[in-house]
Amino acid sequence: MLAFLQFERRRIFGEKKNLIFFAFIALSSAYFAWSGLHEFRSFLEEKRIFLNLEKEKTSQITNYAQYGAFGFRLLYESSPLNLFFVNSSVLQDLESNIDNFEAIRIESSFKGNKLFLKRGYFKDFAGILFVFGSLLMLYLGHAALASQAYLRFMSRRMSLNRYCCLTTVARLFWLDLFFAALALGSYLLIRMAGVVFSDSELRTFLLFLLFLLLVLDFFYLLGQLTTVLLRFRKVFFLWFFVVWFVCVFLLPEMNRVSVFNSSRALESAEKVNLEKFRNLMSMERQFRELIKVNPAAPRDQIKLMQKKFAVQFINSSYLLNTGLETKYLREVEGVIFGHERQSAVFPTMFYQFLTGEASGKGYHGYLDFMDYIMKLRSRFIQFYLRKRYEEGEPPMESFVKGNENVFRSHSRLPRNYWWGVLTTVMYGMGIAYLTLWRLRRQISLA
Amino acid sequence: MIAIQDLNLNRGADQLDSLSLKIDDGEIYFLLNRFGLDFLFHVLDGLRQADAGEVRFDGGTAPGRGSAGIVACIDRLAEVADFETEARLGDWIDFLCAAGGLDRASIFRTLLVCNFHESHLKRRVRDVAPDVFMQVYLAVSLADDRRNLIINDFIHRADKGFELKFNKLLLKKKAQGCAILYLGSDIFYASDIADRVGFVKNGRLLFEADATDLKEMDIKDLYLKFLN
Numbered sequence: 001m002l003a004f005l006q007f008e009r010r011r012i013f014g015e016k017k018n019l020i021f022f023a024f025i026a027l028s029s030a031y032f033a034w035s036g037l038h039e040f041r042s043f044l045e046e047k048r049i050f051l052n053l054e055k056e057k058t059s060q061i062t063n064y065a066q067y068g069a070f071g072f073r074l075l076y077e078s079s080p081l082n083l084f085f086v087n088s089s090v091l092q093d094l095e096s097n098i099d100n101f102e103a104i105r106i107e108s109s110f111k112g113n114k115l116f117l118k119r120g121y122f123k124d125f126a127g128i129l130f131v132f133g134s135l136l137m138l139y140l141g142h143a144a145l146a147s148q149a150y151l152r153f154m155s156r157r158m159s160l161n162r163y164c165c166l167t168t169v170a171r172l173f174w175l176d177l178f179f180a181a182l183a184l185g186s187y188l189l190i191r192m193a194g195v196v197f198s199d200s201e202l203r204t205f206l207l208f209l210l211f212l213l214l215v216l217d218f219f220y221l222l223g224q225l226t227t228v229l230l231r232f233r234k235v236f237f238l239w240f241f242v243v244w245f246v247c248v249f250l251l252p253e254m255n256r257v258s259v260f261n262s263s264r265a266l267e268s269a270e271k272v273n274l275e276k277f278r279n280l281m282s283m284e285r286q287f288r289e290l291i292k293v294n295p296a297a298p299r300d301q302i303k304l305m306q307k308k309f310a311v312q313f314i315n316s317s318y319l320l321n322t323g324l325e326t327k328y329l330r331e332v333e334g335v336i337f338g339h340e341r342q343s344a345v346f347p348t349m350f351y352q353f354l355t356g357e358a359s360g361k362g363y364h365g366y367l368d369f370m371d372y373i374m375k376l377r378s379r380f381i382q383f384y385l386r387k388r389y390e391e392g393e394p395p396m397e398s399f400v401k402g403n404e405n406v407f408r409s410h411s412r413l414p415r416n417y418w419w420g421v422l423t424t425v426m427y428g429m430g431i432a433y434l435t436l437w438r439l440r441r442q443i444s445l446a
Numbered sequence: 447m448i449a450i451q452d453l454n455l456n457r458g459a460d461q462l463d464s465l466s467l468k469i470d471d472g473e474i475y476f477l478l479n480r481f482g483l484d485f486l487f488h489v490l491d492g493l494r495q496a497d498a499g500e501v502r503f504d505g506g507t508a509p510g511r512g513s514a515g516i517v518a519c520i521d522r523l524a525e526v527a528d529f530e531t532e533a534r535l536g537d538w539i540d541f542l543c544a545a546g547g548l549d550r551a552s553i554f555r556t557l558l559v560c561n562f563h564e565s566h567l568k569r570r571v572r573d574v575a576p577d578v579f580m581q582v583y584l585a586v587s588l589a590d591d592r593r594n595l596i597i598n599d600f601i602h603r604a605d606k607g608f609e610l611k612f613n614k615l616l617l618k619k620k621a622q623g624c625a626i627l628y629l630g631s632d633i634f635y636a637s638d639i640a641d642r643v644g645f646v647k648n649g650r651l652l653f654e655a656d657a658t659d660l661k662e663m664d665i666k667d668l669y670l671k672f673l674n
Contacts, residue, residue: 011533156519
């Protein structure tokens with residue numbers, strides 16, 4: 001084994017064109033890690049301004065009727081680990097407004113410099129390692145076995161199984177070492193730049209790295225298989241590109257289209273909002289009818305009626321609307337879980353799902369954000385009704401305590417992470433077996 | 447000793463019908479066929495199966511993994527590019543010695559006979575001249591002193607200088623008592639190097655002659671009769 005390790009180290013790292021490619025990957029991933037760090041710092045600055053603005057805004061509001069109408073904004077803050085996945089996330093920079101309206105609004109701002117924050121496929125640390133790493137691994141998998149003539153020559157000196165397996169293990173050892181060193185080095189540099197990661201974020205990053213290495217190994221084995229299937233012919237590079245394109249772009253895109261199609265079964269969010277609006281309006285109508293019956297009711301009595309209706313609103317319409325919203329959210333959750341399960345079918349599809357979740361701005365982050373909004377909204381409505389109707393408009397007090405108006409999303413792994421790992425390992429083993437089987441036939445039949 | 451008994455190969459251009467021959471220790475037998483004998487070579491080196499008949503080395507061992515210790519097979523070197531071209535020659539030899547258990551001293555003894563220059567060891571396979579790589583390939587193939595040697599058209603297209611070095615090595619092997627079966631299509635080279643020559647045409651061994659007799663025959667006539 002040691003001989004294989006030494007030989008493959010010299011083969012891989014002694015080749016100038018490989019070194020150029022390694023240097024390119026290292027530099028571009030370092031650049032994107034730095035770019036992610038820059039974006040993270042910009043976000044922290046924006047967050048500071050946001051918090052100051054919100055404080056200022058609340059202090060300007062004069063009564064609770066205004067406060068109920070304007071509400072306050074809630075900012076979505078992803079985990080610091082997001083700086084490695086800025087373009088792999090599902091969600092953009094999000095905000096929501098918590099007020100006494102019936103609809104929950106989640107928005108992304110394109111105002112000012114955010115208009116120019118153009119994002120696209122794979123332009124982040126995780127994306128660069130995935131795109132260029134997979135290309136490199138396909139090529140190195142192709143170059144590993146040289147030719148049928150060489151394998152026949154080697155098979156006279158040792159068994160073909162032993163030669164192929166040990167060559168593969170040795171090459172993967174060095175290549176994985178390179179990618180692991182690159183990722184861990186970037187992580188340490190980011191830490192040294194002052195970004196603090198929690199233990200759970202470190203664990204998420206390490207498990208992401210494990211899956212990244214497995215995906216890259218999968219591409220290496222795919223490179224070997226493609227070469228063997230095409231009998232080492234020189235037209236390989238066309239096929240090489242086709243295989244890469246299908247795995248990296250086509251299958252994940254098909255997965256995305258598939259989840260979009262299954263999401264069409266969901267009721268329109270506008271319909272849900274309309275339903276909630278109707279519930280609210282029917283209650284408003286009842287209140288107006290009551291005022292019409294007693295047009296000359298004194299102010300105190302009207303206030304008492306308002307209070308009564310507020311309590312009734314909390315106990316009926318509000319509960320009904322919250323129930324509608326929760327039901328809708330659970331339906332969305334069902335689509336997300338289906339997508340999560342489907343992603344584990346193929347390594348590249350799962351990689352995209354994983355990076356979205358690890359960024360803290362994935363589908364589960366969205367669900368958590370929605371849950372947080374609904375809880376906060378429920379508390380805010382109660383606060384608003386209590387202050388306005390029960391306590392009779394006391395001096396203005398902000399609902400937001402501390403940084404409650406910042407939702408901190410956690411980096412996480414998909415629930416079926418280990419299934420994804422297992423599927424990728426199974427794919428790898430299947431491909432390696434198929435390669436060896438075809439190779440044995442070719443060597444003996446050539 | 448190499449013994450082939452009623453060997454039948456039914457597939458490919460180089461098919462054979464009931465081939466029987468015996469090569470004694472210290473003998474070079476040259477089997478000629480117009481289309482070459484790649485199929486037979488792969489049967490002898492254990493990569494392919496014959497349709498019928500048998501091959502035995504030293505009276506008992508059949509081709510395959512069991513014969514690895516007693517038979518050395520040297521195949522035609524079609525393209526250097528087919529080989530591991532990224533590695534340096536020295537690294538490749540180190541690897542083969544460490545992983546394949548080859549005798550390093552034996553490799554360098556052969557290279558010495560070929561006047562191989564040490565500076566080539568630092569060069570990559572793709573950067574060395576084809577005849578330099580052939581020297582290394584030959585040295586590696588002959589690294590273990592095996593008692594039987596099967597060669598498939600090895601000096602095909604090689605230059606005369608390399609051919610002379612190769613002949614020197616072959617005769618040395620013969621002197622050491624090695625049984626050598628050379629498969630090819632070059633009657634002139636066969637008459638130079640072999641002790642006995644066999645002519646295969648349409649899959650049958652039609653004619654056998656000792657090299658001394660061959661020199662007295664009209665080679666052009668033999669060529670036209672069996673290899674044209």
